[in-house]
Amino acid sequence: MAKRTSLKDNACPIARSMESIGDCWSMLIIRDAMMGLRRFSEFQKHLGLAKNILTTRLRALVADGILTTEPASDGSAYQDYVLTPKGRAVFPIMVALRQWGEDFAFAPGEATNIMVDRKAGKRVRPLELHAADGRLLGVGDTAIKPVASAG
Amino acid sequence: MAKRTSLKDNACPIARSMESIGDCWSMLIIRDAMMGLRRFSEFQKHLGLAKNILTTRLRALVADGILTTEPASDGSAYQDYVLTPKGRAVFPIMVALRQWGEDFAFAPGEATNIMVDRKAGKRVRPLELHAADGRLLGVGDTAIKPVASAG
DNA sequence: CGGACCGGTTTTATATTGCAACCAGATATT
DNA sequence: AATATCTGGTTGCAATATAAAACCGGTCCG
Numbered sequence: 427m428a429k430r431t432s433l434k435d436n437a438c439p440i441a442r443s444m445e446s447i448g449d450c451w452s453m454l455i456i457r458d459a460m461m462g463l464r465r466f467s468e469f470q471k472h473l474g475l476a477k478n479i480l481t482t483r484l485r486a487l488v489a490d491g492i493l494t495t496e497p498a499s500d501g502s503a504y505q506d507y508v509l510t511p512k513g514r515a516v517f518p519i520m521v522a523l524r525q526w527g528e529d530f531a532f533a534p535g536e537a538t539n540i541m542v543d544r545k546a547g548k549r550v551r552p553l554e555l556h557a558a559d560g561r562l563l564g565v566g567d568t569a570i571k572p573v574a575s576a577g
Numbered sequence: 578m579a580k581r582t583s584l585k586d587n588a589c590p591i592a593r594s595m596e597s598i599g600d601c602w603s604m605l606i607i608r609d610a611m612m613g614l615r616r617f618s619e620f621q622k623h624l625g626l627a628k629n630i631l632t633t634r635l636r637a638l639v640a641d642g643i644l645t646t647e648p649a650s651d652g653s654a655y656q657d658y659v660l661t662p663k664g665r666a667v668f669p670i671m672v673a674l675r676q677w678g679e680d681f682a683f684a685p686g687e688a689t690n691i692m693v694d695r696k697a698g699k700r701v702r703p704l705e706l707h708a709a710d711g712r713l714l715g716v717g718d719t720a721i722k723p724v725a726s727a728g
Numbered sequence: 729c730g731g732a733c734c735g736g737t738t739t740t741a742t743a744t745t746g747c748a749a750c751c752a753g754a755t756a757t758t
Numbered sequence: 759a760a761t762a763t764c765t766g767g768t769t770g771c772a773a774t775a776t777a778a779a780a781c782c783g784g785t786c787c788g
Contacts, residue, residue, distance in 0.1 A: 428746035428773055431626070433601060437689050439678025440608055440671060444601045446682065450584060453595050460716065466735055475582070476777050481736060491681075503785060504734065512681050517716045518704045519673040520591060526670055527590025530642075530663050531597065535727030538588050543708035544720040551709060553669045556702045557694035565611065565668045569695040576686030579742055579777035617766055627746050632767065654754055655765065 446490050447516060451475055451483045453523070456492065456509070456516050464499065464506035492516070522553055597641050598667065602626055602634045604674070607643065607660070607667050615650065615657035643667070673704055 433441040447453055451473065458472055470480050484507055487493040492513040498504045524541055532538050541550050555563045584592040598604055605624055614620055621631050635658055638644040643664040649655045675692055683689050692701050706714045 428744090430745065430775080438605075438608075439675045439682060439689060439691075441601070441605060441678075442682035443674040443678035444604050448599060448601050448604065450592070450595045450599050453599065454589075454592060457589075457591055461721075467733080470735090476779090477736065478738085478778090479776065482775095502734090514716055515677055515680065518706070519670065519677055521706055521719075522670040522673040522704070523594040524590045526666055527592075527594035529666065531590060531593035537724065537726035538590060539721050539723045540590075541719050542722045543710075543712070543714060544718050545712075546708060546710065547720075547722070548709040550714060550719065551707045553673070553704045553706055555669070555672055555704055557697060558699040558702060559694075559697065561694070561696075563694060563701060565665055567695050568672075568692050568701065569698075570612075570690050571693045571698070572690045573688065575688035579775090581743075581776065618764080621766090627748090628767065629769085630744095630746065633744095653765090 443519075446492065447519070449483070451479060452487060453520075455480075455483055455487065456513060457520060459493065459507065459509050459513065460517070460520065464508060465504065466507070469507070487513075518553065521550075525552055594670075597643065598670070600634070602630060603638060604671075606631075606634055606638065607664060608671060610644065610658065610660050610664065611668070611671065615659060616655065617658070620658070638664075669704065672701075676703055 433445040436442060436445075447456065454473055455469055458469055463469055463472060466480065466484070469484075470477055473480070484493065488495060488507070490512075491510055493507045494510050495505045496508055498506050521541065528538070528540055542548055543550055555568075557563055557567075561567075584596040587593060587596075598607065602624065606620055609620055609623055614623060617631065617635070620635075621628060624631070635644065639646060639658070641663075642661055644658045645661050646656045647659055649657050672692065679689070679691055693699055694701055706719075708714055708718075712718075
C-alpha cells in the first residue's frame with residue numbers, strides 16, 4: 427500500500443494508543459505476555475503467526491517501551507520478552523476489549539472463554555468509569571478538554 | 578500483502594474484538610461518531626483520510642452492526658451513519674485507550690486533550706475492575722475460564 | 729559430536745493502503 | 759431554468775505491508 431499514515435503526532439490520546447497497540451498481533455502478544463508467555467517460540471506457537479511478522483511486532487513493542495528483553499529465566503543463552511509497567515498498564519484496555527467481545531462477538535452457545543475473579547471464580551463486573559467525586563459516568567456524562575502545549 | 582489472517586473464528590473475545598475494531602480508522606470513526614459526527618463528509622474532513630478507505634471502513638462497521646445508516650437528520654436525500662447499541666458499547670474501550678494514551682503517549686507539556694466529567698469539568702478516575710462481590714481487581718487477580726460450546 | 733531446537737533473515741506472491749482523478753445525482757446559485 | 763458546486767462515492771495506480779516458505783548460524787541435548 428502507500429505508506430500507512432502515522433498517528434504518532436496526533437493530539438488525540440486514542441489515536442496515539444491505536445498507533446502503538448492498534449494491531450491485532452501486537453494486542454494478542456500483550457495478552458499472551460500477561461498470561462505468562464515470554465519466549466519467541468512460545469508466542470509463535472501459541473499465536474500461529476509467521477516468524478517474520480512476530481519479529482517486527484516484538485521489535486516495535488520493545489521500541490515503544492511496552493516490552494523489554496531480559497536474559498532468559500531458564501538460564502539458557504536466549505532472552506525473554508517481558509512486560510514493562512507501560513505494558514502492564516494495557517490491562518484495562520484488554521479487559522474492555524474482552525468484555526465487549528464476550529457481549530457482542532459470539533453466537534449463543536459458541537465456544538469461548540470469559541474473565542473471572544481468580545479467588546471466587548465468578549465472572550467479573552463490567553468496567554466502571556467514575557467521576558473524581560465518585561459518580562458513575564456513562565457515554566453522555568463525559569467531555570473532552572483540550573490541554574494546550576506548555577511553552 | 579498476503580491476505581491478512583482472519584480472527585473471526587478465534588475463540589478469544591479479545592481477538593474477535595480486534596478483528597472488528599482493531600483498525601486505527603475504524604476506532605477513530607467510532608470516536609468521532611460518539612462526538613456526534615454523522616455524515617460521510619464530516620468523517621472525511623475531520624479524519625483526513627482517503628474517501629475509498631473511509632468507504633470500506635464505514636461498510637465494514639455497518640456490516641458488523643456497529644453503525645447503521647438512516648435518513649439524514651437534516652431532511653436531505655443523503656444518509657447519516659449512527660452508532661447502534663453495540664457501537665455505543667465500545668465506550669469503555671475508548672476510555673481505556675484514552676487513559677493509557679494520556680498516561681504514556683505524550684511528552685510532558687505536549688498539546689493533547691483529556692477526558693473530564695461533563696458536570697464538574699474535572700478529570701475522570703481511572704477505569705476500575707471489580708469482582709462480583711465488589712472487590713477491586715488488578716492484573717493478577719483475574720483468570721480466564723473456558724466456556725465449552727453448547728451442543 | 730551429531731541432530732534438533734531457537735531465534736531469527738531472506739525471498740516471493742499477493743493484499744491493502746492511499747493518492748488522485750473521475751463521476752452521477754442532489755443541492756445551491758444566478 | 760441553467761449552471762455551478764457539493765455529496766458520496768468508484769476506479770486506476772504505485773508503493774508498502776503481510777504471510778508462507780525456505781534458509782541459516784548459534785545453542786542445547788544426549
